[in-house]
Amino acid sequence: MLITPAYAQGAGGGGDFLIQLMPILLMFVIFYLLLLRPQQQRVKVHREMVANLRRGDTVVTAGGIIGKVTRVKDDGEIEVEIADNTRVRIVKGTVAEVRAKGEPVKETA
Numbered sequence: 001m002l003i004t005p006a007y008a009q010g011a012g013g014g015g016d017f018l019i020q021l022m023p024i025l026l027m028f029v030i031f032y033l034l035l036l037r038p039q040q041q042r043v044k045v046h047r048e049m050v051a052n053l054r055r056g057d058t059v060v061t062a063g064g065i066i067g068k069v070t071r072v073k074d075d076g077e078i079e080v081e082i083a084d085n086t087r088v089r090i091v092k093g094t095v096a097e098v099r100a101k102g103e104p105v106k107e108t109a
Contacts, residue, residue: 049095049098050092050093050095053072053092053095054069054101055069055071055072056068056069057069057098057099057100058100059078059080059095059098059099060096060097060098061080061090061094061096062094062095062096065088065090066082066099067080067081067082068080068081069081070087073089076092077089077090077091077092078090078092078095
C-alpha cells in the first residue's frame with residue numbers, strides 16, 4: 001500500500017504556513033522595537049527642542065558651531081551670534097543641542 005506524494009503533501013498543510021510565517025513576523029516586531037521606535041522618539045525630542053528655541057539660548061549646530069541665539073524668525077531660521085558682532089542665519093533644524101537656556105523675552109508695551 002503506497003501513498004502518492006501529492007496526497008501526502010496535501011495533508012495538514014494549513015498550520016505549516018503559519019509556523020513558517022511566525023519568524024518573519026517576529027523579525028519585523030524586533031526591528032520596530034529596536035530601531036524604528038527609538039528613532040521616532042529622538043525625532044520627537046529634537047522637534048520639541050527646536051520649537052522651544054528662544055533668544056539668549058546657547059546652541060550647538062550640527063556643524064559644531066557654538067553661538068548664542070539673538071533672534072528667532074518664524075520661517076524656520078534663527079540668527080546666532082558666533083563672535084562679537086558676527087551673526088549668522090541658520091536653519092532651525094541644524095541645531096543639534098541647546099547648552100544653556102536663555103532668559104525669557106521681556107515684553108514691552
